[in-house]
Amino acid sequence: PRSAPWEECKVCPSGTYKPAVGPQCTPCAAGKYSSALAAVFELSCIACPANSITVGSGSAVVEECLCEAGYWGEFFAAGLPGTPPSGVCAQCPAGTFKGVLGNEGMGGPMHPQAVSCTMCPLGTYSTLVGSTSNATCIDCPAGTYSGYGSAGLGDCLANQFSTRKVGQSTPLISATNTLTVTLAASVRTPSHLSTGVSLTGLASATLPPSVNLSYLSPHGPAFGDTGEWAGGVLVVRIPDGSALEVGVEHVFAFTVTNPPAAQAAQTIRVEGSGRISFDASLGVLQGSGA
Numbered sequence: 001p002r003s004a005p006w007e008e009c010k011v012c013p014s015g016t017y018k019p020a021v022g023p024q025c026t027p028c029a030a031g032k033y034s035s036a037l038a039a040v041f042e043l044s045c046i047a048c049p050a051n052s053i054t055v056g057s058g059s060a061v062v063e064e065c066l067c068e069a070g071y072w073g074e075f076f077a078a079g080l081p082g083t084p085p086s087g088v089c090a091q092c093p094a095g096t097f098k099g100v101l102g103n104e105g106m107g108g109p110m111h112p113q114a115v116s117c118t119m120c121p122l123g124t125y126s127t128l129v130g131s132t133s134n135a136t137c138i139d140c141p142a143g144t145y146s147g148y149g150s151a152g153l154g155d156c157l158a159n160q161f162s163t164r165k166v167g168q169s170t171p172l173i174s175a176t177n178t179l180t181v182t183l184a185a186s187v188r189t190p191s192h193l194s195t196g197v198s199l200t201g202l203a204s205a206t207l208p209p210s211v212n213l214s215y216l217s218p219h220g221p222a223f224g225d226t227g228e229w230a231g232g233v234l235v236v237r238i239p240d241g242s243a244l245e246v247g248v249e250h251v252f253a254f255t256v257t258n259p260p261a262a263q264a265a266q267t268i269r270v271e272g273s274g275r276i277s278f279d280a281s282l283g284v285l286q287g288s289g290a
Contacts, residue, residue: 011037011038012025012037012038012039013025013037013060014034014035014036014037014060014061015027015028015033015034015057015058015059015060016028016034016039016058017034017036017039017040017041017042017044017045018039018040019040019041019042026042027057027058028042028044028045028057028058028059029045029057030053030054030055030056030057031047031048031053031054031065032045032046032047032048032054032059033045033046033048033054033059033060033061033062033064033065034046034059034060035060035061046062048062048065049062049065049073049087049088049089050088050089051067051068051071051089051091052065052066052067052068052071052073052089053065053066053068053101054066055101062087063103066101066102066103066115067089067098067101067102067103067115068089068101069098069099069100069101069132070091070092070097070098070130070131070132071089071090071091071092071098071130072089072090072092072098072103072104072115072116072117073087073088073089073090073103073104074103074104091129091130092117092129092130092131093117093129093151094126094127094128094129094151094152095119095120095125095126095149095150095151095152095155096117096118096119096120096126096131096149097117097118097120097126097131097132097133097134097136097137098115098116098117098118098131098132099132099133099134100115101115102115102116103115104116118134119148119149120134120136120137120148120149120150121134121137121148122145122146122147122148122188122190122193123139123140123145123146123193124137124138124139124140124146124150125137125138125140125146125150125151125152125153125155125156126138126150126151127151127152127153140153140156141153141156143158143159144156144157144158144159145157145159145187145189146187147187147188157186157187158186159185159186159187160185160186161183161184161185161186162184162185162186162247164182164183164184165181165182166179166180166181166182166199167179167180167182168180170258171258172258173258173259173260174257174258174259174260175257175258176255176256176257176258177205177255177256177257177258178253178254178255179253179254179255179256180216180251180252180253181199181251181252181253182249182250182251183197183244183249183250184244184247184248184249184250185244185245185246185247185248186246186247187246188243188244188245188246189238189243189244190238190242190243191237191238191239191240191241191242191243192240194237194238194244196235196236196237196238197223197235197236197237197238198233198234198235198236199233199234199235199236200232200233202232202233202234202256204232204259204260205232205256205257205258205259206256206257206259207229207234207254207256207257208229209228209229209230210226210227210228210229211226211227211228211229211234211254212225212226212254212255213225213226213227213236213252213253213254214252214253214254215250215251215252215253216251216252216253217249217250217251217252219248219249219250221239221252222238222242222244222250222252223236223237223238223239223250223252224236224237224238224239227254234254236252
């Protein structure tokens with residue numbers, strides 16, 4: 001037999017309300033949520049926290065409120081370290097941007113992906129708070145560079161070798177001479193932003209096309225195992241996927257045959273090229289070591 005009509009009535013679920021007799025529960029509008037069951041009035045639908053919105057209508061919990069582009073936060077009861085207080089969407093700080101809806105620390109089937117503010121790339125900066133696009137990340141001026149998430153022009157530091165020395169073992173005419181080079185970068189220099197470091201001023205020296213490099217520092221082969229010799233210039237390159245870290249001294253050595261004039265009379269010029277470039281002139285030091 002058919003059930004009685006009152007047996008077919010069900011409780012309006014969370015995220016809905018129903019103020020009058022009828023078959024349908026009304027979903028809370030976009031930007032609101034309600035955890036109440038069998039809600040009668042639209043007043044049961046609570047507005048999302050400032051600067052957040054739901055993806056659609058009928059939201060049942062505050063976790064469905066997502067921080068708007070340019071804002072970040074999370075809506076679980078316990079805030080994550082370093083995030084705004086729970087339930088608050090704060091503007092992305094200078095040096096960052098966020099172009100999509102989303103909350104920090106989201107998880108589970110409802111929100112599988114966490115979304116936070118993204119730092120401006122290396123070599124750029126942004127003074128704008130609440131940015132929604134990486135277009136606000138401005139390139140540092142030529143000859144300077146910055147780290148991730150830089151918030152102002154003052155974060156763009158001059159590119160230079162903070163340590164740069166060249167030593168030699170035998171400054172005698174036509175002698176076999178070991179040159180030792182010590183370099184430390186003032187900014188982090190990844191391989192994809194630097195095409196190489198060149199040493200000029202050795203035009204009359206004799207080297208093979210591929211020059212073996214030996215390392216006297218414990219930080220590994222910062223410039224690979226060999227350098228390229230052509231036209232009086234030795235070029236060494238940072239291996240793919242590697243980087244020169246700030247202030248870390250790299251010491252490498254290579255052997256040349258001195259020209260008819262002693263190498264001590266030469267000036268070696270050290271230059272780095274690419275997105276991060278360096279420029280330094282230095283005289284050869286007497287004696288061994290760097």
